[in-house]
Amino acid sequence: MAGTALTESLSPPSVATLAADALRSEVWLTPKPGLVDSANNGSHDDMDLPLFLRSIDAIAPWLHQFQAQGQQDFLQPAPAMLMRIRPAGLACEQAMFGATQGINAHKGGIFSLGLLCTAAGRLSAGHRPLTRQGLCAEVAAMTQGLVERELQHCRQPATAGERLFQAHGMTGARGEVESGFLTLRRHVFPHWYSETHPERRSLNALLRLMAYNPDTNLVARGGLSGLHFVQDYARRLLTSGWQKEDLQQMDQALIARHLSPGGSADLLAVATVLMAFPQ
Ligand SMILES: CC(C)(COP(=O)(O)OP(=O)(O)OC[C@H]1O[C@@H](n2cnc3c(N)ncnc32)[C@H](O)[C@@H]1O)[C@@H](O)C(=O)NCCC(=O)NCCS
Ligand SMILES: Nc1ncnc2c1ncn2[C@@H]1O[C@H](COP(=O)(O)OP(=O)(O)OP(=O)(O)O)[C@@H](O)[C@H]1O
Numbered sequence: 001m002a003g004t005a006l007t008e009s010l011s012p013p014s015v016a017t018l019a020a021d022a023l024r025s026e027v028w029l030t031p032k033p034g035l036v037d038s039a040n041n042g043s044h045d046d047m048d049l050p051l052f053l054r055s056i057d058a059i060a061p062w063l064h065q066f067q068a069q070g071q072q073d074f075l076q077p078a079p080a081m082l083m084r085i086r087p088a089g090l091a092c093e094q095a096m097f098g099a100t101q102g103i104n105a106h107k108g109g110i111f112s113l114g115l116l117c118t119a120a121g122r123l124s125a126g127h128r129p130l131t132r133q134g135l136c137a138e139v140a141a142m143t144q145g146l147v148e149r150e151l152q153h154c155r156q157p158a159t160a161g162e163r164l165f166q167a168h169g170m171t172g173a174r175g176e177v178e179s180g181f182l183t184l185r186r187h188v189f190p191h192w193y194s195e196t197h198p199e200r201r202s203l204n205a206l207l208r209l210m211a212y213n214p215d216t217n218l219v220a221r222g223g224l225s226g227l228h229f230v231q232d233y234a235r236r237l238l239t240s241g242w243q244k245e246d247l248q249q250m251d252q253a254l255i256a257r258h259l260s261p262g263g264s265a266d267l268l269a270v271a272t273v274l275m276a277f278p279q
Contacts, residue, residue: 070121
């Protein structure tokens with residue numbers, strides 16, 4: 001069985017390589033509503049595709065670092081891991097900002113994929129099976145209590161994510177990892193094989209994410225009405241069936257409203273990595 005062969009043959013560094021490849025596929029995938037892709041810069045005045053590729057080149061070595069640290073620390077209790085990898089996470093963010101002249105191309109992606117690579121390192125070093133479910137559970141275990149510690153107890157919100165928790169109770173990237181990527185498990189994985197062509201499969205997964213992910217990027221730019229606009233639009237396309245032209249029209253609608261579903265782009269990359277593993 002292909003899935004079993006993958007579990008046995010995936011040597012640890014391959015997961016970090018899969019993650020960098022997933023970031024590259026995500027940015028090349030076109031048309032992506034509101035996001036940077038090969039046709040346009042979506043709702044972003046300060047980013048383009050070459051900037052994303054430079055950012056990925058800067059991040060890639062750190063993804064291996066996360067995995068190595070997961071392997072090295074596999075005997076540590078899971079909840080101790082986030083504190084241990086955060087310095088590498090912040091250094092990776094700095095490397096990204098260095099490559100992009102201070103522009104946030106991948107902050108969310110570094111966070112989610114860094115945790116995923118660490119989880120993979122821990123599972124492989126502990127001779128535990130590298131499965132989708134196991135990886136999601138390990139990410140959840142490593143981030144247990146994160147929303148309470150960093151969002152509920154945050155007195156002076158500094159980031160958009162922290163402000164949006166206070167304003168709307170949105171838990172953003174932290175809530176998604178603490179739930180073991182619940183949005184992916186509930187709304188994306190069960191429908192992954194409903195499309196056979198790889199490009200349509202990725203675009204359909206992105207559409208499903210836009211329909212169901214409580215993306216703090218959308219609320220930061222367009223308020224709750226911005227989030228609902230994107231969710232309603234994506235749900236309509238999922239119901240009626242869609243072609244690339246529909247996504248191009250949706251792109252124009254999001255650009256006109258300055259909306260960008262960046263959190264969904266990040267989760268698409270996470271899904272691409274996780275779908276390389278057996279269930
Ligand atoms: C947790 C991270 C992502 C910071 O999050 P932040 O508060 O800036 O906001 P937010 O939760 O909206 O996430 C930022 C990025 O995550 C992505 N994202 C947004 N929504 C989602 C979602 N629902 N699911 C997954 N990713 C998402 C987007 O790309 C977004 O740009 C990370 O950069 C980090 O750990 N920073 C250190 C911050 C810290 O230690 N603060 C102290 C607490 S007061
Ligand atoms: N292809 C993509 N296009 C745009 N954003 C993406 C893409 N892939 C991932 N993202 C995510 O979107 C986030 C950037 O979104 P955004 O520019 O809205 O954030 P910001 O810089 O914090 O806010 P603003 O630009 O409104 O000041 C990044 O953290 C990144 O992880």
